[in-house]
Amino acid sequence: MAASTVARIGAGSVLSFEDPDTANKFLPLTEALSIGAIGEQGEFVETTPIAATTRTYIPGLKTPPDKEVTGNDIPGDANQEKFLALAKAMATINMKVELANGRIATFTLVMSGWQINEPAGDGALVWTAYGKQSGDVTWTLANAKTAVAKAA
Secondary structure: OOOOOOOOOOOEEEEEEEEEOOOOOEEEEOOEEEEOOOOEEEEEEOOOOOOOOOOOEEEEEEEEEEEEEEEOOOOHHHHHHHHHHHHHOOOOEEEEEEOOOOOOEEEEEEEEEEEEEOOOOOOOOEEEEEEEEEEEEEEEEEOOOOOEEEEE
């Protein structure tokens, strides 16, 4: 898939995680429903001298987002079961998101458990895995040879 030149919806995006048994092999989570925000958001550090009457700031540390990855509960899906076992073990794993517009994000996810969401008579059974993105996201474009942006 080449990078899109027009706006696209999120449908068709693929979430996958690196197989802990085989380096650089990513296993798709085909029943994933939501991924959460991807990236980092910087903080600000105040630097206002006492003589100033308007506050001044410099960039501070970046904070990666908390993650709640959700998916349809399909116990026969081997990739899903491996992912949920890693969540239960509170493992640190590599994730990849291939967005429908050709942008690809890879990042580290520190996991902190999972649960089945409250079952309802008229809704699908859904799980939520919890974690926090750790460090920067590496962004690439489909068919690109090098990363187009990686914060230092």
